[in-house]
Amino acid sequence: MRVDHQAEGIHLPDIDLWLDAREPVGANWISHAHSDHARGVHRCTYGTPPTLALYRMRVDVPEDARLCALAYGDSVLHGEAKLTAMPAAHIVGAAQLLVEWRGERLVYTGDIKLQRPLCGVETRPVPCDQLIIESTFGLPVYRFLSCEQARERMVAFARECLADGATPAFLGYPLGRGQEVVYALRQAGVPVQVHGAIARYLPVYEEQGWQMGGWEPYEAKAGKGRALVVVPGMRAYLEASGRNVRVAYVSGWAALSNARTRAGAEFLIPYSDHAGFDELLALVRATGAREVDVVHGYTEAFARILRAEGIAARGITHATRQAQD
Ligand SMILES: [Zn+2]
Structure with missing residues (x-):
């Protein structure tokens, strides 16, 4: 046709x-x-x-x-x-x-x-x-990790940061990546705070059977001991906040050799939707x-x-x- x-x-x-x-x-x-x-x-x-x-x-x-x-x-x-x-x-x-x-x-x-x-x-x-x-x-x-490999890396990064007294921050687009990261971390029992732009769509995922259980809304002053799942625009703000924040970038673009500089992230996870x-x-x-x-x-x-x-x-x-x- x-x-x-x-x-x-x-x-x-x-x-x-x-x-x-x-x-x-x-x-x-x-x-x-x-x-x-x-x-x-x-x-x-x-x-x-x-x-x-x-x-x-x-x-x-x-x-x-x-x-x-x-x-x-x-x-x-x-x-x-x-x-x-x-x-x-x-x-x-x-x-x-x-x-x-x-x-x-x-x-x-x-x-x-x-x-x-x-x-x-x-x-x-x-x-x-x-x-x-x-x-x-x-x-x-562009070759990406499987969801199991991506989950392992995300959880390991979060646990390592928290054990060091640092705050792991995952950058994710408001619809799709953000919810996947929350799901992976919560399934592993990692405490998370979620930015509102991502959190507003979590109920749509839950209605389809992907239970996100136990996440907290992001609060600027109370994220200690929590992984943050936030939109990419928050990176500069978090880094300027004086907190000990370590940033992970979960994206297909993380497969590029210059991704670390482009994203300004410390830890790259080449996983895409x-x-x-x-x-x-x-x-x-x-x-x-x-x-x-x-x-x-x-x-x-x-x-x-x-x-x-x-x-x-x-x-x-x-x-x-x-x-x-
Ligand atoms: Zn799309």
Whole structure:
């Protein structure tokens, strides 16, 4: 089926459906609730129940807006097309969309990871003819720890700092990474204080079964003996506070050799809620897709690698996107 990449987002004109539209449109699928994907108010919006709940928290959606919830594995008819939501493991509620129309199968991954997440539903590649996939980390330099390895490093770092009388501070984006770090630390019994921008989304994770139990809200003056899970913008403030703070950076960008300088962090944990290079390649191969549109990140470089495998791949640049890894 035809795929148009436009300034407003990705459009499937044969069935008049938009994918992660950035401007108000007619019918739109939201792959997940990061702000570069869940934007605008549309005539009809499809998404998983957690994604729609987060979308309502982040976007001023009118009460009478038409929202159509699709749980993982659920299907709905959109005109002649059948739409099915499948897990994408990126953040809570993140989903791939399978579009079946006149015997053709197209999959839009949204942001996706193939390795098991710390808290989330594991991805399965969905067989299809056409694939639209992200490539945030579509170069061979990006290879990430498994969730077990990442958990071990986070917990070890936190315990070591606390034993030394220092305060471990983990930097995480407000939605996704922050909640995963809280979950990993709390599962290991590490006491944590959580910044409000991250804490506000913890209930959405808990509703999906990822119990965060026993965390405390971040307080500027009372973090002793606690690990802090805070947004990246807090780093300079914490360092200037005079406290004995040691900063860990948990991110896909931590795989880069200059990450320590870039992030200003003492301890790097290359773990991401996106697929690393090997996962992206494995994912494309497992779908069996012969036509692939690569969006977001290293689009042309990754498309070239796919073309070398005999896949008709094109790299698409959407100028305004910014990664929330
Ligand atoms: Zn995302």
